[in-house]
Amino acid sequence: MVSDAEIWKLLEDVKDPEVPVLSILDLGIVRAVTTEGEQIKITITPTYSGCPAMDVISMDIRLKLIEKGYRNVAIQQQLSPAWTTDWMTTEGKAKLKAFGIAPPNPKQQVCADDLFSEEAIECPRCHSYHTELISQFASTACKAMYRCLDCKEAFDYFKCH
Amino acid sequence: MTDTNYKPAGKAPFPPGRAGGWAFILHLADNALIIGQRNAEWCGHGPALEQDIAITNISLDQIGQARMLYNYAATLYNGFDSNEKTAVDHLVPRLWKAYNRELEEDDLAFLRDERQYLNLLLAELPKGDWAQTVLRQFFFSAFQFYQYTELQKSSDTQLSAIAEKSIKEVTYHLRWSAEWVIRLGDGTEESRRRITDALGELWMFTGEAFKPAPYEVIAVEDLKGAWIEKVATVFAEADLELPKSGWSQAGGKEGKHTEHLGYLLADMQYLQRTYPDSTW
Numbered sequence: 001m002v003s004d005a006e007i008w009k010l011l012e013d014v015k016d017p018e019v020p021v022l023s024i025l026d027l028g029i030v031r032a033v034t035t036e037g038e039q040i041k042i043t044i045t046p047t048y049s050g051c052p053a054m055d056v057i058s059m060d061i062r063l064k065l066i067e068k069g070y071r072n073v074a075i076q077q078q079l080s081p082a083w084t085t086d087w088m089t090t091e092g093k094a095k096l097k098a099f100g101i102a103p104p105n106p107k108q109q110v111c112a113d114d115l116f117s118e119e120a121i122e123c124p125r126c127h128s129y130h131t132e133l134i135s136q137f138a139s140t141a142c143k144a145m146y147r148c149l150d151c152k153e154a155f156d157y158f159k160c161h
Numbered sequence: 162m163t164d165t166n167y168k169p170a171g172k173a174p175f176p177p178g179r180a181g182g183w184a185f186i187l188h189l190a191d192n193a194l195i196i197g198q199r200n201a202e203w204c205g206h207g208p209a210l211e212q213d214i215a216i217t218n219i220s221l222d223q224i225g226q227a228r229m230l231y232n233y234a235a236t237l238y239n240g241f242d243s244n245e246k247t248a249v250d251h252l253v254p255r256l257w258k259a260y261n262r263e264l265e266e267d268d269l270a271f272l273r274d275e276r277q278y279l280n281l282l283l284a285e286l287p288k289g290d291w292a293q294t295v296l297r298q299f300f301f302s303a304f305q306f307y308q309y310t311e312l313q314k315s316s317d318t319q320l321s322a323i324a325e326k327s328i329k330e331v332t333y334h335l336r337w338s339a340e341w342v343i344r345l346g347d348g349t350e351e352s353r354r355r356i357t358d359a360l361g362e363l364w365m366f367t368g369e370a371f372k373p374a375p376y377e378v379i380a381v382e383d384l385k386g387a388w389i390e391k392v393a394t395v396f397a398e399a400d401l402e403l404p405k406s407g408w409s410q411a412g413g414k415e416g417k418h419t420e421h422l423g424y425l426l427a428d429m430q431y432l433q434r435t436y437p438d439s440t441w
Binding site for chain 1: 211212218221225228319323326330337
């Protein structure tokens with residue numbers, strides 16, 4: 001018999017392949033874990049519709065569980081309620097910042113279609129708020145690119161979603 | 162409308178009921194896939210690195226949306242009874258039938274013929290220059306925004322979940338493209354000339370979205386007011402004149418396309434047709 005808690009613990013070791021400082025729990029994409037006898041069912045939700053990391057994440061979950069001897073694993077994707085950056089843990093946001101990526105602002109501040117609205121984003125290096133947007137889309141769909149006007153470094157911002 | 166021989170006057174025969182809803186899902190998926198494929202043509206050719214990345218990220222979102230919809234359509238089809246399967250047979254890829262396995266998302270994306278695609282003509286037009294690409298994206302995203310807002314209320318829980326997921330991405334696409342329309346319209350002499358030319362090319366393809374097809378479960382004609390209002394607001398900022406409504410081209414929703422779609426499909430389907438049922 002396997003317990004839910006044991007599986008949750010193992011999932012802490014499965015990382016986001018594109019932002020490897022974050023575990024999939026930090027990211028908030030694991031919605032449910034249920035165990036019934038030897039059968040383990042894990043429900044995850046995609047971050048972005050076209051996110052290529054999702055297939056890799058499913059495979060990494062399987063590999064991690066197989067490593068510990070759990071073979072009877074079903075992974076299902078759930079679309080609703082849709083993932084939001086508000087589900088990212090406080091710990092996850094701190095890890096992102098330490099990694100040099102500005103963590104997402106709370107959703108209600110910015111998820112609007114107002115044109116040319118500029119968010120106040122803190123530079124993860126020098127902590128200045130004197131920054132400007134370079135591009136709404138950066139190295140991955142989930143990030144925007146900013147520039148710090150004080151320390152002059154460009155940085156990624158994990159945008160609100 | 163339970164009669165499977167139901168044919169709307171003068172239109173292609175689309176089946177009613179559960180199987181009719183199937184054509185609607187394909188229509189949504191085709192819109193997303195075809196415009197996504199067009200935007201992907203910018204990969205490595207964007208006017209600046211950041212914008213190359215932006216347009217291909219938008220493309221990725223759109224192809225992701227198409228995948229969710231094709232996946233749903235394939236799952237539904239596999240659960241259809243034989244009457245329902247017959248009713249949608251004209252939309253199913255012929256080559257797949259030789260595979261002797263259940264229908265999958267890739268079969269729908271890569272193996273149908275041109276006349277089986279139900280996307281808006283606007284989505285398939287060539288990418289043109291940057292002005293044409295961003296203006297098309299703006300027209301499309303503004304429509305998709307209101308369409309998916311309605312779709313979120315659908316009693317089909319899978320469709321409403323897909324809409325709920327996608328609309329966050331669409332909101333970003335709309336904002337990005339609207340900002341570019343303003344930048345080009347209210348920019349230099351050249352940018353203004355280019356976006357004005359693009360408007361001349363694209364405008365007559367915008368009306369199709371609001372002409373209901375028999376399979377559409379959303380009252381698209383009711384979305385036109387909000388769409389026009391959005392376009393007018395952005396055009397005012399961009400110092401562009403909103404064209405008179407005028408005549409508009411249609412046909413894509415019924416599978417009658419411009420000459421451009423065939424070339425796009427030839428390019429996109431090449432691999433799956435050359436190496437049938439291959440996986441990698």
